[in-house]
Amino acid sequence: MKKIKKQNAARLLEKWQKEFTVFVPSKASGVAQMAVWDGQDLAFLEHNRNTVIPPKANFLPSIQKMFGFRKEEGGYVLEPTDEDPPKQLLFGIHPCDARAIAIIDMVFKDAYEDRYYLSRRQNTVLVGMACTSPYDNCFCTSLGFGPADATDVDIMLTDIGDSFLIEEITDKGKEVLAGAKDVMAATPADEKKARAVKESAKARVSTKIDTDEIGKRLPLVFDDRKFWEEISAKCVSCGICTFLCPTCYCFDINDEMLRDGSGARYRNWDCCSFAVYTKMPTENPREDKWRRVRQKVYHKYAFYPELFGIIGCTGCGRCIRQCPVNWDITQTLNSLPAGTPTKKQETQKSS
Amino acid sequence: MTISDISHRKRYLAEGNVYLPHIAVIEKIIDETPAVKTFHFNFKDEKLRKEFTFESGQFGEYSILGTGEATFCISSSPTRRDDLECAVARVGRVTNALHRLGVGAEIGFRGPFGNSFPLDYMAGKNLVFVAGGIGLAPLHSLIWNVLDNRAKYGNIDIVYGARTPRDLCFKYDLEAWEKDSSVNMTTTVDREAPDWQGNVGFVPAVTEKVAPAAKNAVAIVCGPPIMIRFTFPVLEKLGFTPAQMITTLEKRMKCGIGKCGRCNIGEIYVCRDGPGFSYEQIKSFRSDEY
Structure with missing residues (x-):
């Protein structure tokens, strides 16, 4: 393994800046999010806390131009955008957010490739930072990984005091580190220190859910309307849990016109908490709030596993921390009634 | 019948960006009822016109550029390929805009999608x-x-x-x-x-x-x-x-x-x-x- 002294980290970022747009966790615009590094601010090297806006925004921007169009004499002309987005390097993303990106990759690769998303993904290097300060409501360790998991990044850094320990995970990671002058070999003592840092972080993730038990109970409580009405009673359908969720990817598509007759099609984040999301001219399958809250929980914990073999939640805790009415998905999941199989479930089981 | 029997699916024809509509021209409009019109249309692109295939039951995303997209099935048969047809009831923003279009107007089409x-x-x-x-x-x-x-x-x-x-x-x-x-x-x-x-x-x-x-x-x-x-x-x-x-x-x-x-x-x-x-x-x- 390798390491770099913290005082030299800026030089590594400068090296990367030559090839990539370098994004770092920043509070520059008020809300903590991945922002283009200004070449000066290094506060993020010491402030190891997760951003409020998840890095999904680097692949699926909250609003994104899909293409422009204008009307000429011969008819409409489309102007495709974004075929080859600039190369980006995300520095300091936490393992939960890296896992989230791996999770939504599956949707955008499935059946029809989503070029807007995948072209950004392909042009990206993920430099992870082992999380050393989980929040009280983080529960990543219940989801099969932990605050120092390096599976989903290209390079993993761990803060060991005066230096960062560096693990090269992918070839892409090795490539971008090649020739970095300030990178040195790590000593066994450094590695031991990193292990201790990781273990200590893991031990501090105190919120737990039992995914096996949830997997057993969810199929049984789907039709328990009373339970879902109670669970959803305080929800104000503001959508913040969706917009800040690192694995929520739903989007809307809209056209905008300019005065000169040209226009553009955009896509923007959308949200299953809104009744209008599924509204049709004559009916709406999720007009009821309890159905929308149920949809949210099941999409993450039942539908996603069925479709892609993985739970669509990383336990990052944003939906709990940012909720204006203190709705807590871990409480919901931990309070699922044992339930009884419905007639339909019985017949499905027996057939 | 097993569930998969109805899941015949023809993949989207064009390579590349699946969100870019193909431009098509409305060639004929039939007033079916006071609220429904059938639009006959053909792709502008000669090659696509020849190569486009679909099956009965599949749908498309139809664009009125500047207004948006809406989903309708292709109501013509793949056995009759002079043009494509979609029968549209006037119910919302996009369908109202579509109903205002005349012969010669251009629409966008993405598809065919679905089984x-x-x-x-x-x-x-x-x-x-x-x-x-x-x-x-x-x-x-x-x-x-x-x-x-x-x-x-x-x-x-x-x-x-x-x-x-x-x-x-x-x-x-x-x-x-x-x-x-x-x-x-x-x-x-x-x-x-x-x-x-x-x-x-x-x-x-x-x-x-x-x-x-x-x-x-x-x-x-x-x-x-x-x-x-x-x-x-x-x-x-x-x-x-x-x-x-x-x-x-x-x-x-x-x-x-x-x-x-x-x-x-x-x-x-x-x-x-x-x-x-x-x-x-x-x-x-x-x-x-x-």
Whole structure:
């Protein structure tokens, strides 16, 4: 393994800046999010806390131009955008957010490739930072990984005091580190220190859910309307849990016109908490709030596993921390009634 | 029939960006009813015009650039490829904008998306088509597809109804099917109307009266949800099993390719896994959100 002294980290970022747009966790615009590094601010090297806006925004921007169009004499002309987005390097993303990106990759690769998303993904290097300060409501360790998991990044850094320990995970990671002058070999003592840092972080993730038990109970409580009405009673359908969720990817598509007759099609984040999301001219399958809250929980914990073999939640805790009415998905999941199989479930089981 | 039998699917033809619409020109507009028009259109691109393929039951995302996209089935048959057709009821922002367009106007088209009616499964069987109102649009494609390969199928019953005689779509084709001696055509309207000599009654009740035999048959039912909900039990009474009944489900859609999220019924995405489903499949859905 390798390491770099913290005082030299800026030089590594400068090296990367030559090839990539370098994004770092920043509070520059008020809300903590991945922002283009200004070449000066290094506060993020010491402030190891997760951003409020998840890095999904680097692949699926909250609003994104899909293409422009204008009307000429011969008819409409489309102007495709974004075929080859600039190369980006995300520095300091936490393992939960890296896992989230791996999770939504599956949707955008499935059946029809989503070029807007995948072209950004392909042009990206993920430099992870082992999380050393989980929040009280983080529960990543219940989801099969932990605050120092390096599976989903290209390079993993761990803060060991005066230096960062560096693990090269992918070839892409090795490539971008090649020739970095300030990178040195790590000593066994450094590695031991990193292990201790990781273990200590893991031990501090105190919120737990039992995914096996949830997997057993969810199929049984789907039709328990009373339970879902109670669970959803305080929800104000503001959508913040969706917009800040690192694995929520739903989007809307809209056209905008300019005065000169040209226009553009955009896509923007959308949200299953809104009744209008599924509204049709004559009916709406999720007009009821309890159905929308149920949809949210099941999409993450039942539908996603069925479709892609993985739970669509990383336990990052944003939906709990940012909720204006203190709705807590871990409480919901931990309070699922044992339930009884419905007639339909019985017949499905027996057939 | 296994669930996969209805999941025939033709992949999107064009490579590259699946969100970029193809520009097509409206060549003909037929006023079907006061609220429904059928648009005949063709792609501007010569090559695409030749290479474009689809199957009955598939849908497209239609653009009015500047207004937005909306989802409709392709209502013409792949056996009749002079042009493509979509029958559209004026109900929302995009459909209103579409209804204002004239011949020569350009629209955008993405597709074909979704699965198609299981022609292989239907071959050699007696077919019962039951439709209400604008629900005839997807069946219009299928019925012409079947009639253009008439020898492949057994008896054909068509039951079609609308609220009033004015609301019947594809009147010119209803006439053609009426005249076709190999088709048992029944047209009905909900209430008595002046100058209407045909059947009067709701589609489920009229279907019960027509009483198509269930043996070796498949029923394909498209129309407003209320009509579908009342027709399935009638067919069950006539001896049809849920596997012998097929319908198409309607959902709000945006992307058409299983990504934007809104058309799900539990883990089923109607745009990706449907829109065609057997009643057997629908009964097995965990969710009642359809």
